[in-house]
Amino acid sequence: MCTASFSRLLLRLAFLALTTGCGRLPAPGTVSSRGGATTHPVVAITHVNVIPLTAGGHVLPNVTVLIRNDRIAALNGPLPAGTKRIDGRGKWLMPGLIDMHVHVPTDTHFGPPSPTHAATLFLHTQDIMTPYVANGVTTIVDLNSRAEHFGQRNEIARGDVIGPRLALAALINGGEGPGRIATTAADGRQAVRSAKAEGYELIKVYSQLNSETFQAIVDEADKQGLRTIGHIPNAFRGKLAHAFVPHFGMVAHAEEFSKQATAFSDQEAQQFAQLARANGTWLSPTLTTSHQILRQTRSLDELRASSELQYVHPLFQSKWLTANNYNRNTSPERIAYWEKLVSFHVRLVQAFRAAGVPLVVGTDTGTSGVIAGFAVHDELEFLAAAGLTAEEVLAAATRLPAAWLGLGQEIGTIEVGKRADLVLLTANPLDDVRNTRAIAGVFVNGRWLKRPTLDAMLAKLSKRYTAMKGHYDWQQTSGR
Template identity: 65%
Template sequence: MKTSFFSIFVLVAIFGVVKPRLPVRSPTAYSSQQASQPAYFVIKNVNVIPMTSPGAVIIQASVVIRNGYIESLNGAVTPEAVLIDGNGKWLIPGLIDMHVHTPTDFSLGPLVPTQPPDVTFNTQDIMTPFIANGVTTIVNLNANMDSFSQRKEIQKGQVTGPRIALAALINGGQGAGRRANTAQAGRQAVRDAKAEGYELIKLYSQLNIETYVAIIDEANKLGLKTVGHIPDAFGGKLRQAFVPHFGMVAHAEEFSKQANEFSDQEARRFARLAKENGTWLSPTLTAMVRIAEQARSLDNLKRLPELAYIHPLLQSKWLTANNYNQNTSPERVAYFDKLVRFHGQLVRAFKQAGVPMVAGTDTGVSGVVGGFSLQDELALLQQAGLTPEEVLLSATRLPATWLGINAQVGTIEAGKWADLVLLEANPLDDIKNTRTITGVFVNGHWLAKAQLRAMLAELANRNRASTDQFDWRKIMGNIK
């Protein structure tokens, strides 16, 4: 099932990443305003949910932000400060999406003479939906060298976007990504990824057992954490997959693929295996919910409001060449529905076993839109049985801890980076209140609700204006 997630990325591998030769779609103007922003803010009289441990809510605090850092949670206000009214509002750490795929430029070259030779993705357009939803850190789990360029644009202030951690995907057989089919090749692939600057290693489905074990061992030696799929080679022998230092399972689906009865007893058995090995879980509930919807019908996808914020080429692919909807059947729909139900059982079992879970979305899957999908994921985690506080932990302190950046982000404390989300309502009452965003600090830059809405509207208008240029069927129909 997950193979289809790579449709757009396989094109990159086939046709090659290129530098744009045609004019890039006009970027938003907002990123250019960063340099002129004030460096000193105070959020006055705000209720702070620090997400520290222990971390009681701080009522009517004055949060001082200077030069991109949190200076104090109870500082004095001087005349030069830019005041933000926090009265009756709630401040949480910036949200973290632990499973994202961002598109990168690719060329169709002479294969499609009637179409522009390059398809380019403006980095600001990719990042705007994330920051508009309070997502200030993302983990790209199938990164390539263009992903480094996207991150650099953000670091240089050319784009307003989240912090990005990059994972190198290692696969086996003839699968997508960099491939390794021996232990020696697996170790070398890890060394190469480390030298290229990747922070994480993603394990994929076609790896054989020997190579999988070697990759995890080598990654640990080099200080790289591992996250990913449970390879198909472990079918019927799941326990063997839980080797030391296997850091995180990237989908609840990796367990449901191993299920026979889809029972609570099986869910608890899977949870014990993870707990005993110290392996975390990112359930990505929202991805399977969207997949099940699309297997049934594309009607919900067509009505999805956030579809407007997706590049027209990807919109066209999702609506005209949808891998989940094509050749569907009642049996396929029933199977996906079964997975959706079982994933809720898994979340409850993993909670009971004390296995840490972090919020991830698999953004890039058809119907799973950056930023918006994390809000959906949080609601689904609460629906599956986590408390609002546990859900908020899964998108703040816990992922920061697993990534090893908890000294910088994940909680609201003096000295940490000012990645913050200001809300109208208390998310500890209902996690859906994380949608009531009145403003976001990302990389220390303040974006009020009106500005975020304007950025989204500009993006939607630009996508609408260029829709006719990107017809997936016409482009792919010319490739023989």
């Protein structure tokens, strides 16, 4: 074969590699399934109590769950020869948890980068993902994504990193602040089209958008097959009803409604809930975030003493403990304000539940004190304390977010054919949602990680971060 023909063949093969298989960007409006290079053995969890979390489903006692090729192959079917068995007697199996609101850190520049400069700070993707999988979180949604996040997702897809499946949202804002900036309707529509072309699955709308641009973004996102989640822009203060345009899919904080409140009354909460219900807009309350802000406004002592802080990169530990914006104003008036918000957020959750608005679990992980993976269990407990039943709380972290993401046929329940994203527990979470912390093991896309393995991963992470402490002095950092 001549050199020119061989070169053309290589180019053709390279093109095929980029446009097929794991090299292709996920289809817009969906989250790509992880393939990974590792072939997992056929595994069966025997004699386990299955909590399928299907709508109207009941606990299935004494079930053998067969997992083949990363999927649930059978419930109580015959086991092939050579099947690896996991004893599930006295245990409960539920779908993997989903966190609908995280901010995943990536390699970072401090100051303007030049064309040939590497990042100022390098982060290990496995270190970032370990707390999620150790807590049974098998899907996360990043709500301010950048190109670096595609690299992280590729590391997981290749099998180089054990991590959750990762959905990516492009943030569009107005004026100054994070994200892509759009100040006109035309700019907003183009930002959506660009985000789709770049491979993002979701659009996050943010606080500084003007009303015309916001409405254009939501409309264009729907035309492009992208779901919209995010803030209620400040432009809608005093005219909240105008924000509820068709296809505004989800509000990312209960705080977005409390910003609109004047009396912080049950009546206001009910009015907000009716607006969301009429528009088909869901809510991710992020109660854990407002609780953390209140605690840090009072004092940093609880955060400083947290046993979970060892799993946070020491740079962020230092930021949270030495340059914490929430702790800069500890006046009684400020504390009283956040106490009022925390109380009102509970009433919002109750009003939205009563109105039939779907609620899903999101944590705003990355905010000071909100720690990856662990915060999901905090959010479950806050939702239960607000009055949701244990089954409603579990559905808010599994079936419902999977449905909203368009992944209901893949994850979110335990059914034959679904992906094997599963959490094995030593206690029944339907008796007490705090039992979601009693993890005996996790299946991450069919890969079994037993408790000793998870503990070893966490211990390695803690050791690495402890060794790194002292290298970071972040006294001058500001922000959340």
